[in-house]
Amino acid sequence: MRDTLEQLVVRHTHRVPLPAQAVGRAVSATAAGPAGQGAVAARQFDAALMSVGFKLSARVLEHLSGLSEGTVVDTAVRTLRTVRQMVGDHVEHNVYFVDFPANVPDTLDFWLGCIAEALTDDRVRDSTLVRLSEGVVDLLTLPSYGRYRHTYAEVLAAHDELAPALGDRTTVLHPGGPLEDEVTALYLALAGSSTPLGEDALGDLRFLAGHCADGPQPAAMPVRENRALVNRARLAVGAEPLLDTVTDVLRLACALSDGDVTLREPTRFRALSRPVRRALLAGLDAVVAASPDKLADVTAHREPFKRLGERLHPHEYPRWPRAADVFAVARGEKEARSFDSRVEELLGANDVLGAVRLLKAAPGRLFRSVDRLLRVAAAQEERDAVVAAAEEVVGQVSGRVVLSVREHLHNRAGVTGERRVFVGRSGRARVAHDARPPVPPAERERLTAALDDEVRRRLPAVDRLLVDPDVLDVALPLSGKATTSGLGVLPRGSLSPVDGELLRFFTYWRQTERSTDYDLSALMLDADYGTVGWLSYTRLTEVEGEHSGDITDAPDGASEFINLRLGAVRGAFVVPQVNIFSGEGFEEAAESFFGFMLRDAEQAGRPFEPRTVRMKSELRGTGRVALPLVFLRGPDGRWRAKWLHLYLDGHPEANRVEGNKASVATLLRGIVERDYLTVGYLTGLLAESGTTVIRWDGTAVPDGPVTFVGLERPEGLHPGSRVITPGNLRDVIPD
Known part of the structure; x- marks a missing residue:
């Protein structure tokens, strides 16, 4: 339990929960060890974090140095496991071509080599000859195609160590309070969010609601999906659920059956205990008694209400006649005009x-x-x-x-x-x-x-607003559905600078049951959205870069990469995409994610280097083609990323970049040419209202409390400052 709670806090807030003894000046010798005992372990912890692109703030390092060595080591193990998963370094990223991005062959030469090897293999030579005589060879039938031909250790041995660069990512972990305080604050922020949460955040809230059911609760829960998960936890501890619409009761029933509280997908309602049935029926009766017009809301969800009625048996409880009216409306026996x-x-x-x-x-x-x-x-x-x-x-x-x-x-x-x-x-x-x-x-x-x-x-009264200019083009998170969980992920429509010479995409997936083949591709378009070229398993090399090779089965996980030299890109847009060629969808796979790295031209290193990762996001949409983001070249020649978080329906099988060029270009035009409300819009309104807006230059921060808005919290802020980063950007949405 503690490990899970700490993981949630670090992932959502980039703060390390510190034992109570480490907060303030006093340190308990019995609980934390003599002062300074953990200094060596703390420095080793910091060095290990830096290898994956993270670092402890000075205050965290100071606090940990005052703890016992064992406490520091335990904290380090848990935190390192969390941040490595955040950046995608918790798995082994093997590649088909061991020297990638060097020595990637021409596509046709590579295919011919696979055929030649098949002709020397007694197991498949005859069947390959038959297919050749028919003029068609299925690459998937060739023994050397689509399967790793070397171990992960051999890949590591084939690459020089990564040379450090000033542009490498460093994500600072800041000090948190005692774990329970941090967990409570995170629960209140999620439960009381003014915008809908994404699927992963909803799952986190489900877990936290159960843990925090007896503690402080948010003053308001405007998002009904959040309320459903909190109500489930309230019922479990004997508290009254918070209900003011009939749909609140339906969502609560879905939550009790581990179903979809968004009501998008049908829920198979479980058999419910008598106390739970009484609570739901009493809630329905009270809602309708207070406002009979709310019976009309039933018509929007007739079928789920009918199925719920079969589980609640309202006829057994005549003392709640208005609850029975709800199901009569659902069955069409009673009219309630919407x-x-x-x-x-x-x-x-x-x-x-x-x-x-x-x-x-x-x-x-x-x-x-x-x-x-x-x-x-x-x-x-x-x-x-x-x-x-x-x-x-x-x-x-x-x-x-x-x-x-x-x-x-x-x-x-x-x-x-x-x-x-x-x-x-x-x-x-x-x-x-x-x-x-x-x-x-x-x-x-x-x-x-x-x-x-x-x-x-x-907008709240703000005396001094310290703004990182890079956050001004970040879109306001009007819905958590417009983003995904991960590291460095921004809401749909956001723009962020891309500073580097080499851009490397990666995707990883691990199948649950069926053989599954995902294909990473990159489509290059000109300023009029016309196709310039692409990189994929069907085109391993182009002027712009190289593909790492096709992997067609992932029982233990598989990775694919695309390496791009931004200076060589011929078009105005680069659109990375993940196509499902066969097997499990993104939501069915045991794990699937996408990300990108930035490197200097002279940096070497492995195909995957965690401290060069700028973004890693989960792939969990329902389509068969994922479009996480697009890279745009501006009039000044500089590149920026625009966040999409989109999925195309695609085909049930054999999705390829060549087959969806037109649909991607059409969709891209609609998104790229749309203007989104950004953080800059709100800061402009504050400036008009008299707020002093200070553009942060990345160096020293002002003395005294400020409200800081940026991509990362800077060190040295006054303790009384309010900090807004992408992790809590929803807090800027006014009530």
């Missing part, structure tokens, strides 16, 4: 004013409908009524929705007829022709100004 159907009826009768009056009772729905209302409004009176209603209720709308509508309106300033990109919660993406007429400019500008005023009003 709010949306009433809105649709009014719009169907061209009664825009009536629809606006009704939607004012549901401010969030009004804001999500504002684009449509302005488009269908035929008269100026109707358009004025839409804007006036939005201005009247904007204070009742969540900050996340206010910002989402602000971003949406900004991107509706263009002409019609463009492509429209749809991205589902799991990152599944599709492109459609945008046939919507434009939003009237005057109303769009008036609404935009009102939204800016509202965001400015909600």
Whole structure:
């Protein structure tokens, strides 16, 4: 349990939980050992961390030096295991071509060599000759193709040691408090998040909620999925669940069955104990008693409610008749007209004013409908009524929705007829022709100004804001679904600088049951999104770089790499992608992740060097083609990464870069040309409100407390400072 809790704290916060004896000046000799006893072990711990691109802050090093050697060693073992997994160094990254990136053969020569070897192998010579006579040879039938031909130790022996460079990544680990304090703070941050969490973070919250059920709870839980996981833990300790909609009860039932609390996937409800059934039925009854209109919410989830009713047996509990009404609505035996159907009826009768009056009772729905209302409004009176209603209720709308509508309106300033990109919660993406007429400019500008005023009003008072310029182009995390867990990962739409001469992609996967073949590829496009070239198992070498070779089975894990010389890239875009050729999907595999490294041209080293890793993210989407990010060359010749976190449907089998060039280019255009609200937008509003904004130059930090916003926390900040980094960037979304 302790190991898991420490891992969560380090991974989410980049802080090392320190034993209570090490916090402050006093050190208990019996618990922690004589002062200074752990100094040697602490320095060794720091050196081991630096080999994988991490480092202890001066304060952590000082605290650990005051502990016993055994305590430091235990902390080091747990922390090193965590950070190595964060960066992808917990597995062995073998390559097909042992000298990669040197001596990678021409693709055709390599294939012919595999055929020649098959003709000397008595086991497959005859079958190979038959296929050759038919004019087609399946590479997968050749014994020397797609399987490692050397051990990981032989790969290490074939490469010189990595030469250190100033550009190597160093992620500093800062001091935390006692483990329980850190765990409680992390739980409160996740449970009380104002934006939906990603799948991994939801899993972490599920675990933490059980551990923290008896402790402090967040003042508010605006995200219903989070509330469901907390309610499950509350039930387990005999506390009343927090329920104010019938859907809250449905989500709680899904959580109790280890199902999908987002309600995207069907849940197989388990048999529930009588106390749990009574709690759920009592909750439903109370919700409907307080607001009978909430029965209408059942219609959005009829089938799950019907299946839940089969488990709850509401007929056995006549004292909760309103709970029975919920299931009667689900079965169609009782009518409960939904709010949306009433809105649709009014719009169907061209009664825009009536629809606006009704939607004012549901401010969030009004804001999500504002684009449509302005488009269908035929008269100026109707358009004025839409804007006036939005201005009247904007204070009742969540900050996340206010910002989402602000971003949406900004991107509706263009002409019609463009492509429209749809991205589902799991990152599944599709492109459609945008046939919507434009939003009237005057109303769009008036609404935009009102939204800016509202965001400015909600931002906290900040005296001094210290900003790392590299964070200004990071997109606001309006949903945790727009990112993935990992190291150095930023929300979809974020831009980050790419400083280095060699760019190396990597992917790793390990199959669960079935033989599984993932293929790492890189597509190069010109400024008009036309194909310039690509690197993949079908094109091992190009002007730009080399592919490490195709691995077609991964029972013990497999890795593929692409090495790119950025100065040699002919196009304006480089699009890395992971295609599933056969076998298990990203969510089925035991493990799958993607990342990239940056190196100087003269650096040697192994194919995978953890301290050169700039990003490593999990691959867990539902599509068959993963598009983690795209690299863009700017007018000044410098490269930047734009984060995608997208998945294409692809084909059930045999996905290849050659087969999805057109769809990738079309999707890429829609994402690259979209503007996202960024940290720079919020800092601009703060500056307009009188906040002193200081651009941090990467050296000394100001004296006294500041609010710091950046990619990494700098050392030397005043203890009273507030720190915002990508790990807690959701905290900048105003309530």
